[in-house]
Each structure stands twice: as structure tokens, then as C-alpha cells.
Amino acid sequence: MFDLDLWKEILSALKKNRMRSFMTAFGVFWGIFMLIIMSGAGKALENGVMDGIRAFASNSAFFWTERTSKPYKGFQRGRQWSYTNTDIEYIKANVKDIEYLSPRLFGPRGYEGDNTIRGKKTGSFNIYGDYPDFFKIDPWTPLKGRLINEIDILQSRKVVNIGERVVEVMFDKDEDPIGQYLKINGVYFQVVGVIKGETRVNIGGGRKNETIIMPFTTMQKTYNFGDDVHFFSVTSAPGVPVSRVEARLKELLKSRHKIAPDDMQAVGSFNIEVEWKKYMGLFTGIQILTWIVGIGTLMAGVIGVSNIMLVIIKERTQEIGIQRAIGATPGKVIMHIVAESVFLTVMAGYIGLALGVGLLELLNMALEAASSDADSIFFRSPEVSFQMAVGALSVLVISGILAGLIPAKRAVSIKPIDALRDE
Amino acid sequence: MISLKNVHKSYVTGSNSLHVLKGIDLEIETGEFVSIMGSSGSGKSTLLNILGILDNYDEGAYYLNGSLVKDMSEKKAAKLRNEMVGFVFQSFNLISFKNAMENVALPLYYQGVNRKKRNKIALEYLDKVGLLDWADHLPNEMSGGQKQRVAIARSLISQPKIIFADEPTGALDTTTSYEVMEMLKEINAGGITVILVTHEHDIAAMTQKIVRLKDGRIDQIIKNGDLKHFQHQYAKELETA
Numbered sequence: 001m002f003d004l005d006l007w008k009e010i011l012s013a014l015k016k017n018r019m020r021s022f023m024t025a026f027g028v029f030w031g032i033f034m035l036i037i038m039s040g041a042g043k044a045l046e047n048g049v050m051d052g053i054r055a056f057a058s059n060s061a062f063f064w065t066e067r068t069s070k071p072y073k074g075f076q077r078g079r080q081w082s083y084t085n086t087d088i089e090y091i092k093a094n095v096k097d098i099e100y101l102s103p104r105l106f107g108p109r110g111y112e113g114d115n116t117i118r119g120k121k122t123g124s125f126n127i128y129g130d131y132p133d134f135f136k137i138d139p140w141t142p143l144k145g146r147l148i149n150e151i152d153i154l155q156s157r158k159v160v161n162i163g164e165r166v167v168e169v170m171f172d173k174d175e176d177p178i179g180q181y182l183k184i185n186g187v188y189f190q191v192v193g194v195i196k197g198e199t200r201v202n203i204g205g206g207r208k209n210e211t212i213i214m215p216f217t218t219m220q221k222t223y224n225f226g227d228d229v230h231f232f233s234v235t236s237a238p239g240v241p242v243s244r245v246e247a248r249l250k251e252l253l254k255s256r257h258k259i260a261p262d263d264m265q266a267v268g269s270f271n272i273e274v275e276w277k278k279y280m281g282l283f284t285g286i287q288i289l290t291w292i293v294g295i296g297t298l299m300a301g302v303i304g305v306s307n308i309m310l311v312i313i314k315e316r317t318q319e320i321g322i323q324r325a326i327g328a329t330p331g332k333v334i335m336h337i338v339a340e341s342v343f344l345t346v347m348a349g350y351i352g353l354a355l356g357v358g359l360l361e362l363l364n365m366a367l368e369a370a371s372s373d374a375d376s377i378f379f380r381s382p383e384v385s386f387q388m389a390v391g392a393l394s395v396l397v398i399s400g401i402l403a404g405l406i407p408a409k410r411a412v413s414i415k416p417i418d419a420l421r422d423e
Numbered sequence: 424m425i426s427l428k429n430v431h432k433s434y435v436t437g438s439n440s441l442h443v444l445k446g447i448d449l450e451i452e453t454g455e456f457v458s459i460m461g462s463s464g465s466g467k468s469t470l471l472n473i474l475g476i477l478d479n480y481d482e483g484a485y486y487l488n489g490s491l492v493k494d495m496s497e498k499k500a501a502k503l504r505n506e507m508v509g510f511v512f513q514s515f516n517l518i519s520f521k522n523a524m525e526n527v528a529l530p531l532y533y534q535g536v537n538r539k540k541r542n543k544i545a546l547e548y549l550d551k552v553g554l555l556d557w558a559d560h561l562p563n564e565m566s567g568g569q570k571q572r573v574a575i576a577r578s579l580i581s582q583p584k585i586i587f588a589d590e591p592t593g594a595l596d597t598t599t600s601y602e603v604m605e606m607l608k609e610i611n612a613g614g615i616t617v618i619l620v621t622h623e624h625d626i627a628a629m630t631q632k633i634v635r636l637k638d639g640r641i642d643q644i645i646k647n648g649d650l651k652h653f654q655h656q657y658a659k660e661l662e663t664a
Contacts, residue, residue, distance in 0.1 A: 004538070016520050322516045325477060326577065327505025327533040329498045412497070417477040420516065 010340045017312070024308040025348035027301030032349045032392055035294025036356025036384055040363075042290050044382035046283040052200035053279070056272050059099075060137045060235045061246040062203060063253070064268040072260035081257055081266070083229040085220075090256070095248065097240040100136050103232040105129035105219045106204060107212075108185055116170065116212065117183040123169040125162075126206045127184060129219025137233045138199055140213075145178045145193035152192075152215040158222070160184070161193040165209040182212075187222055189214060203231070242273045298395065302345065306403035309341050313407045320411050321419025330412040337411060341404025342397060349396035353389060360384065424585070424616055425451040425474060430483035432469055443469045444480070445639035451618065451632075453584070456611040458627040459620045461636035467620045468589060470636065474618060475508055475587040476500045488584065505533055509578025511619075513590035515570040517562040523549060523573045524558040530581040541580075548576040552606065568599030575606055579615075586610060588619035592626055604629050 014021045068079045088103050107127030108115050114122040132149050140147065143164070152159055160182065162170075171177050181188045197208040219225065234249065236242040250267045253259075259266045313320070320333055360382040367379065432444040443466045451457055461467045472478035473485065476492055485492045487507065495503070509530075510516075517526045524545045531541035549555050552572040562570055571591060578586055588607065592600035604626060611617045619630070627633050635643040 012520055318516070319518055322518060323529070323533075324501060325475075325504065325510050325516075326530045327501055327581065329501040329533070331498065332533065415478065417472045420477070420512070 006336060006339060009336060010343055013340060020308060021344065024305050025344055027304035028345050028348040029352040031298030031301035032352035032396065033356045034297050035392060036353060037359065038290040038294055039388060040360040040382040040384050042286040043384065044379050047381045048379045049279060055139050055198035057137045057235045058272055058276055059242045060233055061242050061269055061271040062233050063249065064231045066265050066268045068259055068263055069265040070260035070263045073258045075258060083232065084227045085229060087253065087256060088229055088232065091249065097237045097245055099235045099237045100133040101232060101234045102131040102134040102137060103216060103229040104134065105216060105225055106230050107219060107223065115185050118170045121170050123166065125166055125210045125212050126204065127212045129216040130213050131216050134233060137235055138203065140195040140197050143194045143196050147193055147195065148213060148215050153217050156217040156221055157215060158187065158189045158218055159192040159214065160189040161195045161213045162191055163209040163211040164194065164196060165207065166212060167194055184212065185223065242271055246271050302399040302403050305341055305345055306406055309337065309404055309407040313411045317414060317419045321416050324416035325420060333412050334408040337408035338401055338404035342400035345396050345400030345403060349393065353392060357384060424453040424488060426486040428484045430473065430480045430485060432473065432480045443639055447641060449634065449641065451616065453616055454614055455616055456631040457618045457634060458630040459634045459636060460622060460627050465636040466639045467636050471587055471589055471620045475510060476504050505530060505581060507584050509581060509583040509586045511574050511578050511586060511588040511591045513593040515574045517570055517573060519562055522559050522561055523554060526573055527577045527580055530577060544580060548580050552576045567595050568602060571595060571603050579610065583615065585616040585618060590620055592621065592623065600626065
């Protein structure tokens with residue numbers, strides 16, 4: 001039912017009291033504005049962090065070695081140890097519920113001085129020896145050329161995949177790196193692919209775009225790592241919780257390397273499933289907090305509206321008395337006041353919503369403009385969901401009705417004669 | 424038209440109860456021009472409010488146009504007020520942010536008449552009270568007499584059977600008072616019952632019937648023929664005062 005007269009009445013009443021209407025509306029505006037901004041910022045933090053790990057296979061776990069912390073079977077505590085090729089073979093042969101298993105070697109670290117040379121150019125990069133299965137656990141995309149494959153492993157080819165930063169440092173601007181050679185720790189390797197990580201978290205630290213990946217077998221032979229394996233990643237078979245696989249592997253590795261079963265330190269591991277849950281909990285918490293604070297601010301605004309409506313009613317007691325003396329029914333009076341309140345609340349709320357979303361959009365543009373180096377950004381794409389906006393608007397309408405209903409009830413509880421006498 | 428039988432009304436404020444009307448019996452026929460007089464506190468405004476269904480009463484019976492008005496729901500009362508009666512107040516009670524035309528049109532708004540139509544009718548009524556040129560003016564741009572004429576136009580627009588006027592001349596000077604009274608007389612001549620409350624004898628003397636209240640009871644009812652006598656008595660009261 002659209003009643004033009006009702007709206008004209010409301011607008012003229014609000015226009016009569018510009019300042020008061022504005023101040024009242026501002027309370028609601030601010031509430032919804034804050035709700036949107038906080039929620040958007042929370043979401044941005046979530047996007048920033050979650051984008052960094054989202055591409056990780058969610059059923060993956062990672063293993064490394066630490067010094068032992070307990071003496072066992074004649075060994076002292078503090079023993080340094082390493083996984084071996086036979087461990088990997090044993091696991092592949094005997095442990096079920098594993099989908100992919102990818103051992104890794106860490107080459108000489110970049111911070112020990114420049115490790116990569118090409119002509120007059122030198123650079124210090126993170127060098128890894130990996131299996132192709134690794135790309136299924138921590139995905140990389142080839143920008144040029146190809147990824148390391150099984151044949152590279154079998155033939156221990158001296159080929160590498162390199163990150164974008166490596167290309168920048170080691171090659172001229174318009175040079176095609178594919179087929180070129182890099183001298184890495186004294187040995188020449190042919191570049192077969194330029195790759196980009198889909199996750200932003202780099203295992204082992206350092207920047208993801210400063211990575212050089214070569215076949216695992218090549219690295220083990222070339223740099224005399226013998227039988228050692230520094231690190232390996234696994235994913236559990238579909239439907240099997242990776243935590244269970246992780247526990248089983250730890251137990252197995254401890255027994256194979258004569259480590260005390262209750263040594264909590266020696267086998268280092270990390271499990272995406274658990275981290276994922278931790279993050280999800282964190283961001284759910286942030287969202288809940290946002291709503292609590294936002295709704296609280298909004299409530300303050302709504303109470304402000306209700307309060308102002310009470311004052312308006314008080315000021316207009318006589319007017320309402322006149323209206324009722326000349327035939328306005330209580331329903332009509334209530335309708336009028338509630339409509340006025342809802343109008344004020346929704347108007348203010350809508351502006352708050354629009355400005356909040358607008359500001360987030362601006363922030364997003366600024367962030368994107370500033371983020372040529374996307375790896376380091378942990379705050380991205382601030383946004384509010386459509387459901388959130390609809391939810392906020394329905395909260396506004398309902399609270400507008402409530403804010404109007406109390407003063408309206410009061411207005412009609414005054415007898416017209418008392419209202420008329422009020423001067 | 425109006426029939427009151429032993430109507431009582433008290434106001435309760437805290438523990439005090441003020442018995443304002445102590446049994447009013449009154450008959451007013453259609454087309455009468457009646458004034459209610461009395462000193463302040465005699466209950467004349469209360470009586471008018473009860474007659475105008477703005478207030479309720481405690482005891483007795485009030486028949487308006489043959490139907491009992493008692494313990495009515497506010498919605499029904501509002502409808503009845505809108506259809507049956509028009510009000511004119513001492514303080515005009517125009518809505519300050521609406522212009523003369525809109526003020527006059529307001530009762531029709533509550534009857535659900537559309538804007539165009541009711542504004543047209545409002546202009547007709549403004550013309551009747553001689554304020555057509557003032558249709559766009561806000562109440563605070565008009566004199567007291569003009570405001571009261573707007574209020575009268577407003578009370579007439581719903582074509583009521585009765586006009587209730589609570590001290591319609593109370594805030595006006597003598598000349599404009601008489602103008603307003605002339606207007607009310609005209610309305611009465613058109614067949615509408617007019618009931619007004621006043622404490623001015625000269626104003627009351629222009630009506631056909633004076634109901635004098637004293638301490639919540641009807642003290643005296645003076646019919647048309649006795650008005651000369653009343654004026655005489657009024658003069659004597661002035662002398663002794």
C-alpha cells in the first residue's frame with residue numbers, strides 16, 4: 001500500500017526538524033557503517049590469510065627432523081638425524097591411506113651468500129630438490145615452459161624451474177629464460193620452466209618467487225646428499241583424515257630411527273587440516289565479534305531514534321490531539337509514527353551501507369594498486385557478502401519498527417482531550 | 424439530537440478525586456444554537472468534551488443521534504467524531520507546518536478522500552469563510568481571526584451534524600469575535616447544531632439557548648425569549664461586581 005499523503009506528511013515532518021532528523025539518522029548511519037567496515041576488514045584479513053593457504057591440498061601434512069629430546073636405546077639426547085630414501089620407499093610400500101608422497105631436499109641456503117650465477121649476474125635464492133608430486137600438494141603454475149616431471153627424476157636431469165623473481169634478477173628484461181643455463185652452486189642447470197606458486201606460504205621460509213626447484217634425484221647426487229631426505233609432504237587418501245596418517249607416520253619414523261616413542265620433538269610435522277580449522281575458528285570469532293560490536297553500535301543508534309521519536313511525540317502531542325479530534329484513528333497515528341521511524345532508520349542505514357561498501361571498494365582499489373608484490377599482502381579484497389547486507393537491512397527495518405512502536409503506543413495512550421490541553 | 428441523562432464525571436489525580444459533573448440532564452434538538460456558560464471550574468469544558476466524544480464519562484447515559492455513546496473504542500470514537508462533529512477551539516489548533524488549505528483538508532484525509540479532490544473541496548470552504556487568497560499561507564502568517572476562520576472551515580469540511588466550539592472567541596478582539604459569531608450563526612442557519620462554550624455574556628446572548636452551569640450542575644437554562652431578561656440580569660451582576 002503506497003500512501004503518497006503519508007509520505008508527504010513524513011517528509012514535511014522530518015524537513016521541519018532538519019538538524020534533529022540528521023543527528024538521529026547519524027546514529028543509525030554510524031552503526032551500520034561501522035558494522036560494514038569492520039566486517040569488511042575482518043573479511044579482508046580472512047581473504048589475505050586464507051588465500052595464502054587455500055591452494056594447499058587441505059589433506060596435506062609436512063614432515064621434517066629435529067634433534068632428539070630423549071635418550072633411547074643407547075643414543076644420547078640431542079642426536080641429529082635425517083630421513084632416508086629407504087624411509088620413503090618403506091612408507092610408499094607399507095603405509096596405506098596415502099595419496100601423494102613427495103620428499104624434498106633443501107639446497108644451500110641463499111643467506112650463505114650468492115648461490116646462483118649467470119655471466120655477470122649473481123643472486124641468492126632458495127633451492128629445492130622435489131618430486132613432481134609436490135606440485136599436487138603445494139600447487140605451482142608454469143608461466144612459461146613446463147614443470148619438473150618423472151623423466152627428469154628418472155634421468156636425474158640437470159634442469160630447473162625458477163620463480164619470477166629469479167627471472168628478474170638473472171635475466172635481462174626481454175630475454176627468454178627457457179633453455180638458458182644457470183650456475184647453481186658451481187653446477188650448470190638448464191631452465192625448463194618459469195613457475196608461480198598458487199599459495200603464498202613458503203615452506204622453509206623466504207619468498208615464494210625466489211624459488212629454484214630441481215629434480216630431487218639430481219640434487220641428491222649432484223650435491224652429495226647421499227641417502228638423506230630433509231623433508232617430505234604427504235596427502236591422505238580421500239576420506240581419510242590427514243591427522244590419522246600424520247600420527248601413524250610419526251610412530252613409524254620414530255621406530256625406524258630408534259627415537260623414544262614419547263619424544264615429542266624429534267619428528268617435526270605440520271598439518272594443514274589442523275591449521276585450517278584454527279584459522280577458520282579465528283575468522284569465525286572475528287566475524288562474531290564484528291556482529292556483536294556492530295549490532296551494539298546499531299542498537300545505540302536505534303535507541304537514539306526511539307528516544308528522538310519520543311521527544312517528537314512529546315512535541316507533537318497537541319498536533320496528534322488535533323488530528324485525533326478531527327478523526328484520525330489510533331491505527332493511523334501509530335502507522336504514521338512507525339512509518340516515520342522506519343523511514344528515518346532505513347534511509348540512514350542505507351546511506352551507511354552504501355558509504356561503507358563504497359569505502360571498502362576504494363580501499364580495495366588502493367590495496368590492489370599498491371600490491372605489485374602480492375606475496376606480502378595479508379589484507380586483501382575487503383568485502384561484505386550480499387547476505388550480510390540483506391541481514392543488516394532487515395535488522396534496520398525491524399529495529400526501525402520497534403523504535404517507532406514504543407513512542408507510537410505512548411502517543412495513542414494519551415487521550416485526545418489531554419493532548420489538546422497540552423500547551 | 425443530543426440527550427444527556429444524569430451524567431457524572433470525576434477526575435482522579437493521585438488520591439484526590441475531583442467531582443466535576445454531578446448529574447447533568449440535557450436535551451438539545453437538531454438545529455439549535457446553544458451556549459454553555461459558567462464560571463471557571465463549573466465543568467463547562469468537560470461537558471463539551473464529553474459531548475464531542477473527546478472524553479468519556481463515569482455514570483449516566485449520552486445519546487447522540489439516538490445511539491448510546493459509552494465506553495467506545497478509540498477507533499469507533501474517531502470515526503464518529505470525523506463524521507458527526509466538527510471542532511473549533513480557543514487556540515485554533517491548526518497544524519503549524521501545513522498551509523490553510525491543507526489544514527482545512529485534513530479531516531477528509533482521514534476519510535480517505537484523495538488529495539486532488541479534498542484540496543478542491545478545501546478551497547471551496549476557504550472561499551466560504553472569505554480566505555481563498557490565503558490558501559497558501561501558513562497559520563503563523565495569519566491573524567487570530569483568520570486562523571479561527573480557517574479552523575471553522577476545517578470543522579465544516581466533513582459536513583458534520585454538530586459543531587462544538589470551545590471558547591471560539593476567547594483569543595479574539597471584540598470585532599473579530601462578532602465576525603466569528605456571525606459565521607457560526609450562518610452555519611446554524613444552514614441547519615447545523617452549534618454548541619459553544621463561553622464565559623462572555625454578550626457572546627452567549629447571541630445564541631438561542633444558554634445553559635448555565637454551576638458547580639457541576641445545570642443552574643439555569645435560558646431560552647430565546649428570556650434573553651432580554653438575561654441581559655438585564657447580566658447588567659445587574661456587573662453593577663454588583
